[in-house]
Structures are given as C-alpha cells and as structure tokens.
Amino acid sequence: MTDIPSDTRTAAPSTGEEGAAPRARAGAPLADPAAERRRARRSRRYRWDMKWSPYALIAPFFLFFIAFGLFPLLYTGWASLHRVELGTPTDMEWVGLRNFSRLLEDEFFWNALRNTFTIGLISTVPQLLMALGLAHLLHYRLRGSMFFRVAILTPYATSVAAATLVFVLMFSRTDHGMINWALGLVGVDAVDWQNGDWTAQIAVSSIVIWRWTGYNALIYLAAMQAIPNDLYESAALDGASRWQQFRHVTIPSLRPTILFTCVVSTIGATQLFGEPLLFSQGASPTGGSDHQFQTLGLYLYEQGWFNQHLGRSSAIAWTMFLILVLIGLLNWAISRWIRRSA
C-alpha cells in the first residue's frame, strides 16, 4: 500500500476539510500558491501516514512484547549459566554448564520429570477421550443443548486455586471426606489420597480433568460441526451404523483438531504448578512429604524461591523448554506418519 501512484495520492484527499467536493478543480487549473502549499503539505502528511502508521500500530505491542516477553525469554538462558541468589539477583557469577550438570545428578529432578510425565499422561488421555465422547453427544439434536454446553464449560471459569482447595477437602484422607465416603458406600476402604504415591497423582490429575474436559469437548464439537453432512449421508446409505460413522467419518475428520488438543494439553501438563502446590499440606513446594507429586514447575519454584537458586531455576526452565521442543518434533513426526499411512 505504500506505493500508490502519485496522482491518486494527491487527488483524493487534497481539497475540502472532509474530503468534500474538489474546490480547486472548479477554479483555475493553477491554484494560488497558498492552496498549492497546503495541498503539498497534506499530501506529504498522507504519505508519511501511509509509510509509518503500520509501525505505530504494532509498536505498543512490540514494546511490551520485547521488554516483558522476548528479553526475559533469552535472558533465562544467560541466567542459567550463572550462579544467582534470590536475595541478590544482580550479583551473577559465571559457572558455565554447572547448573545443568548438577540438575542431571539430582534425583529430585528425575523424580519431578517422571511425575510430570505420569500426571500428564493420566490427566490428558482420559480427559481427551471423555471430551471426544461428550462432543459426539452434544452434536446430536438435543433439547437444552446450550445449557449442557455452558454447564460442562463452567469448571473452566474456576481458578486452579479455588478448584484445588475444594478437591483437597473432597479428597480428605479419613472416611469423612466426600470421596472416601462415597467409596465406602460401595465397600472400598478409605484411601490416603495425599500421602499415597499413585493416589496423590490420580487426585491431582482429577483436578486437571475436571477443569479442562468441557473446554476440549467444545473444541471438538466446533470441529465436528464443520464436517460436511453428506459424508454422513453417504455413510448411512452404505449401511454404516452410528458407531461406524463415528469411527470412520468423525474421527478421521477430526484428526488435525485431535492433534492440536494433544499438543495444547501436553504443553499444559508440562507446566502443571498450582494443582500440586496447593494439593500438598500447607501448600509446600515439595509436592507431598515424599515429593510424590512434585512436578517440574513446582521443582523450579522450590529451587528458585525456597532454596534461593535462581540460576538453577533458570536451568530447569530451559530443560522444560527443550523437552517441549522434543515433544513438538515427535508430534510433528507422528502426524506426518499418520498422514502418510492414511
């Protein structure tokens, strides 16, 4: 748009305050010098506007983006090569890759990595499967379908903190807790949700599942509504049952959306922080007495803000990033492989 031919540039906005009737054209072909100067000034302003306004429009975003997004992003890498204490964050001592090598020797790092993986798996897989089923049901013609949609999305409005506090109460360890009481009704003994290894991870995962299933169901539903109707009609003509239609029409059409939600949920799972923090007694960053549900996000917080090693904290952040990149590449490879085999 910057290089509009000069005649349109001057002709259109030249005369009249509101771009009104071309006064000059009615007069002599050569207007008086004052009007000529005015026109030149206007055309100069217009050219200036066309050239620089795109930058003015993106400037506010980029100023904040660079200062509080990009710069910290890169600086984390620099900080991870230093010894930085929480009390004196400006005193940085170069240590090279020592933060990383110490991380690899730290059993709590491997523990947190393992926990992040298992909690991510047991929260993401059931969540997405249930969301797929829910979306399929919501895709039928239903009375009050909007009510169901809003209702299953409501947990999304709840914060991590509020949701976790309620679930902590429901997962109370003795038999008066809501869930242990319900288990007692069907003859299962009370479970010590917080101190068990697997049980705590399941409890933390249930919070994630509760908050995000409805959200993912709506994303699947949106994708389902974009599937052309005649695909189903021709499938029905071929005698496909509803289940066969779901398997052979719906699922293949949703493949990109399913991959998208897998990526987003995986990223969410690697960042898991609030749920395990508040699920432990007294909101301690250890993730339970035995670190049994400490995630990488929580481990980063503990190293930086409780053990006061901001440098090591940065190293954990970079490691998380590398893991995400790895997952992204894996995902890309899998989606390519699926596309090729299909």
Added chain:
Amino acid sequence: MASLKKRGAGRQLHGGKLAYAVLILFTIGSLFPLVWTAIAASRNNTRLAETPPPFWFGGNLFKNLEIAWTDANMGTALLNTLVVAGTITVGTVLFSTLAGFAFAKLRFRFRGLLLLLVVGTMMVPPQLSVVPLFMMVAEFGWTDQLQSVILPTLVSAFGVFFMRQYLIEALPTEVIEAARVDGASSLRLIWHVVFPAARPAMAVLGMLTFVMAWNDFFWPIIALTQGGEPTVQVALAGLGRGQIPDQSVIMAGALLGTLPLLIAFVLFGKQIVGGIMQGAVKG
C-alpha cells in the same frame, strides 16, 4: 439464532435417552464441586469432619464469608484482581486489535518476519521467563505492587494472531481502500472502520483474556511474594497455607474468588461458548 443454523449444518439425528443420561451425569459432575463449595462454606469445621458429609446448606454462610472477607483479605484481593484483570483485558484487546489489523491488512517491511516471531513465541511456557521477570521486578522496586503483575501480561501474542485471523476475512480490503480514497487518515480509518468491524472478535478476546487474567496463578504468586497486595488467587493460596485453619472459611474464600466469574458465566455463557468454538475453528 446462530445455534439453530449450526445445528442445521450438522447431522439431524436426535439424541436418545442414553445421550441425555450421560450428559446429565457430566453436568452434575461439572457443577457438583462448585455447589459443594457453597455448601461447605455454609457449614462449620465440626460438621465438615462428620460422616456423611453435608449435602445441604447450613446457616453459617454469611459468618464465614465475613471472616474470609476481613481476615483473609478477600475484599482487597477482589478489588486488586478486578483492577489487574480489567487493565490486562483493555490493554490486550486494544493492542491486539491495532497490531492484528496491521498484520492483516497493511504492508510494511519485515511484516512476515515479525509475525513469525509473534506466532513462534506463542507456545513458549511462562516458566521460561519467570526468573528474569522476577529480577526486573526486584530491580525496579515493584515487588508486591500490582504493576508487576499487569505489565508483563498486558499484551498477548495469541491476541494479535487471533485478531489478525479474524480481520483478514471480516474486513474487506476494498472498504479500507474506499476510506483511503475518501482521504481518511489512519487514525480515522481505525476508529470508523477497523474497530466496528473487529467488535465481535474484540468481545470474544476480551472475555477469554478476562477469565485468564482473573485465574492467573503462577506469576502473581511469585511477583506478589509478601502478600501485601494479593490478587484473589494469591489470597486463596494463603488460605491453603493454613493462615485460616477453618475449612468452611477456606471454602467461603474459594466461593468469593469464583463467584464473579460464575455470575459472568450465567450472564454470558452462550457468548463464551460461542467464542471458544469460534476460536477453535479459526485457531
């Protein structure tokens, strides 16, 4: 009615009894923890420790809300969160619309490269920048002040991308050219053409941003360490740390922190659902 049209685009099969049964089950599962928060908040500690747990409201709701309001700082926290989430929403929507318009419809040097940069950083986790951000906040002396939470979240790469995707289709280039021929300056163009065209997407982005900003947890709990000016989420984390040992008061606090968004959901639920589904197709 958009829902009618959408329904027509899909299959016309009616849901059977089983579909209703499963959906009702999931609805109960979705709403139960919320309702039970209110029930627990209306009881007292002793009753919560009895078996079976209470399933109906008691008489302590207002007493517990009052204790949460004053002792746990929930009043200040709610006001702070309103300021934080409101400012972030206005900033994100405004700056995203301007930048999104520029990326969608204007030509300038390095446009593709800059857009790639924006999209590329969209998936980067917030953990990756938290240490330098904390160092900056400490350096500027912003610890425990609200701007330390507002400024780093004031713009969003997702917002820019979202507005760009919307404006590419919603704002015909001919309209912009016509306005240019009429001699409109960029400022007039944005005010009279871009903002009206972008309004539906601005509303969706605003709602999503507000929910996200209201519920943000990771950065506020690091930036507002001393808890002098907590957001609701930081105040709730304080409750979890056992500053108030009474479970029913903790639930009253959780209820106070959730209620504003729940009310918004009752009022705008349909629009929020539409926004998420629209974002899913576009994104």
